[in-house]
Amino acid sequence: MKLNTEPNIAQPDDFYQELIDLHRDLSEEQSRQVNARLILLLANHIGDMEVLRAAMQAAAEES
């Protein structure tokens, strides 16, 4: 399977707001923890190592 980077979320603005809301009132440290847990949960859901590698690489390339 390939990493899908085409639009895939039906209501993107809703998702984005909920992601930001998730971190409201959290300290930087708490946010880091939430993000780490979120990455692990999503990674396990995807499961496909090829997709995960492509996502990690795409994330690294933007920095």
Place this chain on the structure above:
Amino acid sequence: MLKTFDYPKFDHRPSADQQSGEVRRHPVIVVGAGPVGLTAAIDLAIKGVAVVLLDDDKTVSVGSRAVCYAKRALEIWDRLGCATPMVDKGVIWKTGKVFRGDREIYRFDLLPEDGHKMPAFVNLQQYYLEEYLVRRAEEVGVEIRWREKVTGVDTAGNHVRLPIETPTGVYALEADWLIAADGARSCIRRALGLDFMGQAFNDRFLIADVVMRADFPPERWFWFDPPFHRRQSTLLHMQADNVWRIDFQLGPDADPDEEKRPERVIPRLKAMLGADTEFELEWVSVYTFQCRRLEKFRHGRVLFAGDAAHQVSPFGARGANSGVQDADNLVWKLKAVLDGTAPEALLDSYDAERVQAARENLLNSTRSTDFITPKSAVSQAFRDAVLDLAENHPFARRLVNSGRLSVPAVYADSPLNTKDEDDFAGTMPPGSPCADAPIARNGRPGWLLSLLGSGFTLLCFGDAPEPLKVGAVAVDLLTAGRDFEDVEGLVAQRYDGRPGTVYLVRPDQHVAARWRAFDEAKVRAAVNRALARRGRRR
């Protein structure tokens, strides 16, 4: 401190070699009477090789040190006739539990199936283990020379020359082959100027062996961030004689001399065990560790084994257990070279197979270390996230890494293997160690591994072929239904054995080749291949 063990005292007795004033030549000298050197020497002696074992100490291991011995190492020692006292004296266990704070978040079972002679793990203080190995070495005629320190090594010429210091003066020996099993600070490695590749870690750990009557079960318990030792890890193991191994992570800034003092250690233990638990300290040590190895384990006529060749973190019990597999892998090859039934090139396969095993051990050991002692803020965040999720989300439990415990090496890419031509189910491809299974012989119960000899064996299902010799090498036959009864059907199941199936097993009980039907020419070619006899006529 309390002593539950009386250390034997081995005297130095000047050998005939030393008294002769000549430099005498031996076929094999082993340096280092630890678990690896003793195992190699016993195996050589059983195979009929005159072997001299040199050690600079006068007793066995001081302190309990290695503690955890895995099934494969026990199977090797059983082949050498010395596993019984280890299993009898040791603490058998197979369950590991991982706690975060005071809550269990993960557990594993290391031997989920029955029908193996040896248990998954035995915990035993290293001094007992070495005492049993020394006893066996003496029984089989190993000449152990205590308090003899090798001070250099000269590899010019077609042999090795060793200058040796003893309490009664210096002398020198020559050897056709030298097994360097002289530990992490190997004098032979340094004399040859060989560098390690890998990583050193800064975190310090405290080992406390305590004697107590406690009702912990015989399991491996590992805590992340326990209430009694916040923000660090702790490991608990049961050993023989009511001695318990407790291992506290101290962090990189701990002062090793300060931390070893009983005034520091005892409050840590009381916090863990409760103020009312009575215990006595038996041994305390502070250590750091390295994950590193030599690039090559064979250097001409010098063969490195055990910690002298590779070092790992203690999480995973991959130190002594891999060193013993080094010895198991090396000795039959050295014997074949000494007998002239294999070329010296066979010893290069020791390097290929055991470097691959060391790589796997180092990878696992380094990963465990990174999980237990995260090196950066983000590494810490992911580690904590895994622990956070583990309690309620099963997937995260598989990511918890408190040490991936030693499993036997599979030499999947070995040049000695003959590739499968036929389809097989199961987990026994060429390069695998043979699985054990219960059998009966002459109506008496026994174990399959005990029937595999110390040479090449054809394990046959169905009709037995004629015995055969490949050059001077005899291949023994072991046929299900004729030489033993597969009483529970587990041999056929574990080997996917059907009528006609044949396995060629190496002297170290690893699979060299297998077929669905016996073909003499193929067996001959596979034996030649397993002995690195290339281009030889069948």
